[in-house]
Amino acid sequence: MTNHRIYLGLGSNVERERHIEIALTMLEEHLENIRCSPVYESISLDGDHPPFYNLVMSATTDLNIRELVVWIKGIEHLHGRRSGMQRLITLDIDLLLFDGLTGDIEGVQLPRAEILTRSFVLYPLQLLAPKLHLPECKISLAELWLKLKPGPELMPVRYPFGIPPFQLVGSTLPAGQSKSIRLPANQLAS
Template structure:
């Protein structure tokens, strides 16, 4: 089977920690190795909705584009995503990139248009793949990020969820000193 490289955008505004954790575990079934960006909180585009947690993941898969799309739609459904217009979104997974495809493929527009104008998509994507070029534009994602007009503010979210900064510091092999702000990179 051929191997494809994919990038997916994930978001949740309902029980965000639970749905993001479960989705990451489920995605490891067909994406290996699963690389992930840090997680960010951002205001919803719709002011009636709760803030979202967003991140981007990337990795190799043996699934075709159609199989990948069907599989992630099944994952969304398992998490309670029943409509693209629902206000509370337990889990949203979008295919951002599939290899270097550009244009309409299997009913999916690639690369996903939101990459170019949504900070919560472009910023984590350029963190994972700063030198990778947008298949349609030939410009690196890091350069696209530099060109993006200011959008919604992103706030970093500690992951793994529920772990104190002391535990994260110890896991990173460093013991904090009293008053140490523990500024850690994403684990």
């Protein structure tokens, strides 16, 4: 049995607390050594949709990449997620990294491009693995964050809801950081 190191991005803009909480519980079925970033709220990329809650998690799994993708897409579907563009997204689970794989693997582009263009992916990811280097990248995730600082602005979310008892990291903002992570509006990715 091989344990693969994975990183997943989770997001929701419909009954956000409920969908994130249930998804994390469901992900325990095939994941071990789970670590979660804090949850952050961000506006939708076009600003016309309800705000999202997002977090990143790291874990290990014995599922291969195809099995993992089918399984997480099944979890999304159970939450009411349908393919295509949606204004309201009950649950979005994206595979960000799978071991050190790069390229199109089983129809999944790795590493996921949004790592470099979305604050709600890069910031919590670098909290979980600040020294990690993306494949073929000479600087760490923490250095990438300091260099790129993509949009949109993030607001930390307290845990009034029952996040499962995973190991949480980065529960506080860096010293001198305001309660929101301010990013220039012109850095919003399309």
